Amino acid sequence: MTAAALQMPADTPDRLLWTAGIAAGATLPHWPTLPIWVPGLLCLSIAWRLGGAIFGWPLPQTLARIVLAILAFGAVLFQYQTINGLAAGTALLIVMVALKYLESRTARDQLVLIIIAYFLLFASLLVDRGVLMVLYLLGFVWFTTVGLLQLGRHGPLLGNRDMARQAARLLLQALPIMLILFLLFPRLPGPLWGIPGANMSGRSGLSDSMSPGDITELGLSDAVAFRVDFYDRTPGPDQLYWRGPVLSVFNGRTWSTDGPGMRPGMTELVEYRGEPIDYRVMLEPHDRRWVFALDMPAQWSDGRDIRMENHYQLVRTRRPIRSLFDYEVTSYPDYSTRETLNERVREYYLRLPADGNPESRALAERWRAQSSSEREIIAKALDIFRTEQFFYTLTPPALGANPADEFLFQTREGFCEHYSSAFTVLMRAAGIPARVVTGYQGGELNPLGEYYIIYQSNAHAWTEVWLEDEGWIRVDPTAAVAPDRISSGLSGRLSSEQARGGALAGIPWLRQAVLAWDAAHTYWNAWVIGYGPELQRALLEALGISRPHWTKLVTLAAGAMLIISALLTLYLSWSYRRIGARDRSAALFRQFVRKLERARVAPRATGEGPLDYGSRAAATLPDCAEEIDAITRTYLQLRYEPDDGRTALATLKRLVRAFKPAPVT
Amino acid sequence: MLAVPRQWLRSSAAAWAQKRQGPDALSVTLDKRRIYILPSRFGLAFGFTVFAMLLGALNYGSSLGFALTFLLSGLGIVIMRHCHYNLRGVRIRFLAAQPVFASEPAEFRFALSNDASAPRYEILLTHNGKESKPEDIPAGQTRVFTFAVPTRERGLLKLGRYQVTTRFPGNLFRAWSWLHMDASCVVYPHPAPRGRPLPNEAGGEGLHGGLERGDADFIGLATAAPGEPPRRIAWKAFARSDELMVKQFAAGEQQARILTWDSLPGLDTEQRLSQLTRWCLEAGERDMAIGLQLPNRAVPVGRGQKHLNECLRALALYEEPLR
Numbered sequence: 001m002t003a004a005a006l007q008m009p010a011d012t013p014d015r016l017l018w019t020a021g022i023a024a025g026a027t028l029p030h031w032p033t034l035p036i037w038v039p040g041l042l043c044l045s046i047a048w049r050l051g052g053a054i055f056g057w058p059l060p061q062t063l064a065r066i067v068l069a070i071l072a073f074g075a076v077l078f079q080y081q082t083i084n085g086l087a088a089g090t091a092l093l094i095v096m097v098a099l100k101y102l103e104s105r106t107a108r109d110q111l112v113l114i115i116i117a118y119f120l121l122f123a124s125l126l127v128d129r130g131v132l133m134v135l136y137l138l139g140f141v142w143f144t145t146v147g148l149l150q151l152g153r154h155g156p157l158l159g160n161r162d163m164a165r166q167a168a169r170l171l172l173q174a175l176p177i178m179l180i181l182f183l184l185f186p187r188l189p190g191p192l193w194g195i196p197g198a199n200m201s202g203r204s205g206l207s208d209s210m211s212p213g214d215i216t217e218l219g220l221s222d223a224v225a226f227r228v229d230f231y232d233r234t235p236g237p238d239q240l241y242w243r244g245p246v247l248s249v250f251n252g253r254t255w256s257t258d259g260p261g262m263r264p265g266m267t268e269l270v271e272y273r274g275e276p277i278d279y280r281v282m283l284e285p286h287d288r289r290w291v292f293a294l295d296m297p298a299q300w301s302d303g304r305d306i307r308m309e310n311h312y313q314l315v316r317t318r319r320p321i322r323s324l325f326d327y328e329v330t331s332y333p334d335y336s337t338r339e340t341l342n343e344r345v346r347e348y349y350l351r352l353p354a355d356g357n358p359e360s361r362a363l364a365e366r367w368r369a370q371s372s373s374e375r376e377i378i379a380k381a382l383d384i385f386r387t388e389q390f391f392y393t394l395t396p397p398a399l400g401a402n403p404a405d406e407f408l409f410q411t412r413e414g415f416c417e418h419y420s421s422a423f424t425v426l427m428r429a430a431g432i433p434a435r436v437v438t439g440y441q442g443g444e445l446n447p448l449g450e451y452y453i454i455y456q457s458n459a460h461a462w463t464e465v466w467l468e469d470e471g472w473i474r475v476d477p478t479a480a481v482a483p484d485r486i487s488s489g490l491s492g493r494l495s496s497e498q499a500r501g502g503a504l505a506g507i508p509w510l511r512q513a514v515l516a517w518d519a520a521h522t523y524w525n526a527w528v529i530g531y532g533p534e535l536q537r538a539l540l541e542a543l544g545i546s547r548p549h550w551t552k553l554v555t556l557a558a559g560a561m562l563i564i565s566a567l568l569t570l571y572l573s574w575s576y577r578r579i580g581a582r583d584r585s586a587a588l589f590r591q592f593v594r595k596l597e598r599a600r601v602a603p604r605a606t607g608e609g610p611l612d613y614g615s616r617a618a619a620t621l622p623d624c625a626e627e628i629d630a631i632t633r634t635y636l637q638l639r640y641e642p643d644d645g646r647t648a649l650a651t652l653k654r655l656v657r658a659f660k661p662a663p664v665t
Numbered sequence: 666m667l668a669v670p671r672q673w674l675r676s677s678a679a680a681w682a683q684k685r686q687g688p689d690a691l692s693v694t695l696d697k698r699r700i701y702i703l704p705s706r707f708g709l710a711f712g713f714t715v716f717a718m719l720l721g722a723l724n725y726g727s728s729l730g731f732a733l734t735f736l737l738s739g740l741g742i743v744i745m746r747h748c749h750y751n752l753r754g755v756r757i758r759f760l761a762a763q764p765v766f767a768s769e770p771a772e773f774r775f776a777l778s779n780d781a782s783a784p785r786y787e788i789l790l791t792h793n794g795k796e797s798k799p800e801d802i803p804a805g806q807t808r809v810f811t812f813a814v815p816t817r818e819r820g821l822l823k824l825g826r827y828q829v830t831t832r833f834p835g836n837l838f839r840a841w842s843w844l845h846m847d848a849s850c851v852v853y854p855h856p857a858p859r860g861r862p863l864p865n866e867a868g869g870e871g872l873h874g875g876l877e878r879g880d881a882d883f884i885g886l887a888t889a890a891p892g893e894p895p896r897r898i899a900w901k902a903f904a905r906s907d908e909l910m911v912k913q914f915a916a917g918e919q920q921a922r923i924l925t926w927d928s929l930p931g932l933d934t935e936q937r938l939s940q941l942t943r944w945c946l947e948a949g950e951r952d953m954a955i956g957l958q959l960p961n962r963a964v965p966v967g968r969g970q971k972h973l974n975e976c977l978r979a980l981a982l983y984e985e986p987l988r
Contacts, residue, residue, distance in 0.1 A: 125729040152836030174739030181735035572750040576781040640809040
């Protein structure tokens with residue numbers, strides 16, 4: 001029966017306008033990212049459908065609509081080469097909205113559009129998470145809810161203002177429920193299944209090669225790489241080197257890992273010293289097999305499929321990491337690798353392209369000639385970074401064919417990858433086996449959760465050199481240029497923000513506004529966007545729930561929901577409270593009943609309808625039967641058919657006044 | 666495909682409710698014990714969408730995705746409560762169902778009152794799967810709902826179970842209450858086609874003496890002069906027009922007739938009742954006094970609309986077990 005009512009034609013212009021508003025508003029946030037023809041198709045179909053309803057334009061027949069649908073879906077497929085993934089899925093959904101709108105005729109079509117609209121709002125939240133966007137969406141959820149109230153009706157639409165108020169009330173009452181669920185619903189630390197390919201490729205992370213500019217790009221990313229919970233001891237900032245892929249092959253411009261099939265790691269050659277550090281890592285999916293750990297890992301979780309590869313890098317044995325991966329590691333910041341290199345391997349770590357970077361090579365040869373030890377050469381190299389005018393910046397100039405030369409002698413502006421690359425080239429040219437190590441450096445302590453967050457912007461590259469009697473030792477040339485970067489773990493983002501602030505420094509209020517906006521944005525990101533497993537755990541700990549188990553969460557949520565439900569019941573009982581009889585007609589009828597009672601008609605029984613009472617009174621007083629009948633009928637007409645309220649009321653008034661029954665004898 | 670189990674489920678649920686609630690008086694205020702609520706088909710689709718959003722939010726770890734998902738979940742819960750309250754406290758009374766002739770639709774009239782301070786939207790009645798037009802009832806007001814139930818045979822047509830339903834707000838839920846009022850409509854026999862003349866039998870003798878000349882046939886209205894006896898004043902017309910009128914009567918056919926069951930040999934029961942109905946109507950048209958003689962019941966001679974109704978009622982309820 002629901003279905004029958006919903007299938008009735010309901011294509012009045014006001015309903016169609018509502019639907020058009022919802023279709024346009026819900027898709028609007030997606031317009032900038034869509035190929036132009038998608039919003040075009042939507043606008044066209046809205047115009048066509050409205051024209052059909054208002055001016056009687058001919059609408060496309062079924063066959064034409066099917067052809068249009070096939071063409072449109074084909075176009076999406078052609079444009080995206082897939083219908084999987086967020087972007088293509090959204091485009092497809094919007095095309096569906098356009099086609100559905102064109103054929104929208106019944107209330108059901110309109111309700112389907114509302115559901116799609118809510119879903120599109122959801123999809124835009126996955127893409128854009130700024131404050132302004134959220135404000136727009138909040139407003140539009142309201143708008144769509146008004147549409148839901150209006151288009152869910154079978155009758156004519158109600159006043160928009162009334163319904164807007166009603167929708168606002170409903171949403172405000174839904175808000176506490178949302179808050180409870182938002183705060184308490186168990187947050188999973190990783191995706192349920194692999195996020196479709198398109199999205200994964202957009203994710204920033206380290207790669208197995210490094211060209212100038214690669215890590216700079218990561219420096220701008222606020223995505224979380226992994227989170228670390230140190231159990232007892234927290235290492236100092238200068239020890240926070242999270243080891244990742246080691247790059248040993250240089251082609252003059254790009255560093256890359258060596259091919260697979262190298263020998264396994266040689267933990268037995270590592271001499272661990274000092275205190276161990278135990279910690280747990282929650283690694284975000286990055287679609288690689290790399291497992292990050294502090295230099296130098298000694299032990300790691302059994303049964304987590306982790307092994308140490310050559311270059312002391314931990315990797316997951318089989319599959320890439322596509323969901324949150326957590327593991328425990330014990331590392332020793334103080335270590336030495338007693339590794340000996342045979343001639344062949346030594347040559348491998350000294351290899352440089354036959355030509356290119358001549359100035360650097362010449363410099364390195366000069367150092368070699370002047371120095372008595374390799375230690376001295378390293379010190380000399382670090383010295384030029386320290387003493388010459390080098391700048392640490394996120395926006396370095398582009399480098400040409402001899403990147404090391406250009407960087408060292410001309411531009412002198414760069415990010416960690418420039419420093420480590422140039423430094424490694426110098427070392428190799430000076431005859432010291434060296435390689436680039438990539439990974440992350442630093443991390444931000446989250447004071448709420450007492451854990452460290454390592455962002456993609458913490459991505460870092462440093463150098464390892466091999467010394468005859470010490471094995472591989474870490475040298476970080478970036479630390480020589482920007483010691484802050486290392487000691488505080490601050491990311492390179494800071495410099496770009498400083499640059500932005502600096503440009504506006506001349507206008508104080510504008511600068512204030514920019515800073516306030518930035519602060520708002522930061523808080524928004526930290527507390528709303530960033531509300532995940534860690535913040536949830538911190539919140540629950542603050543509430544006194546130290547080890548959040550799902551049963552506790554459910555109990556807490558259920559309790560809160562009960563309270564909200566009780567409040568809602570109170571509110572509803574109040575707003576639907578009983579009011580006394582309002583109308584004059586009831587008062588007049590009571591007056592009539594009193595007159596009859598004086599005429600000794602037996603009193604009106606409770607629950608006795610006016611009609612029954614009237615006929616009983618007429619039977620008692622047959623002389624007044626017609627009058628009684630007229631009064632009763634007028635009264636009933638007035639009560640139940642209030643179409644001509646005024647005149648009927650006047651008539652009833654006159655009839656009751658004129659009514660003077662003679663008492664029963 | 667699922668029609669049969671659904672039908673079965675529906676009727677057994679209704680039977681359970683009837684057993685639980687018992688029969689209803691002719692005026693009922695809907696309280697929470699008798700209001701049921703389930704998601705509508707659209708509500709299920711909405712719920713499914715929200716669930717899909719939840720999975721999406723979980724998968725993408727999107728905090729704002731969670732926020733929207735939970736806002737819409739909250740909206741669903743709040744709407745469920747509002748839908749329930751939209752119905753709760755509605756006072757529903759069976760007004761009347763005017764008698765009809767078989768094959769005419771019987772119109773059951775109900776008054777639904779909103780005694781609350783908030784308006785109620787989209788209230789409708791459902792009977793046998795057919796829905797009335799939804800009505801909005803402003804605060805403190807009453808609306809009349811009419812069911813037209815098709816009739817096929819004469820007798821007492823019982824309305825049986827019906828529902829008061831609402832899907833407001835948003836059509837996500839359907840709240841309803843089953844009502845089992847003893848509401849019925851008298852269905853007169855379908856009149857036989859004209860043609861058979863009225864039987865020519867003399868009625869009771871005492872009849873003529875009781876009738877005052879000039880009171881017999883109503884021929885129209887005239888403006889009332891002062892001192893008219895009240896029972897000749899046309900109160901109904903007064904109610905309509907403001908003018909005090911008196912009814913004027915002319916002398917009609919004075920001969921009363923008794924319509925008997927036995928005067929129609931060779932017809933079966935229903936045919937006889939149809940024919941008697943036709944005769945009663947014809948007598949009424951000519952303002953003849955008639956009496957009715959049925960095997961189990963007799964209606965004394967009389968005339969006028971009231972008397973005619975009584976005769977028709979007797980014919981309608983002939984051998985009906987009730988009333």
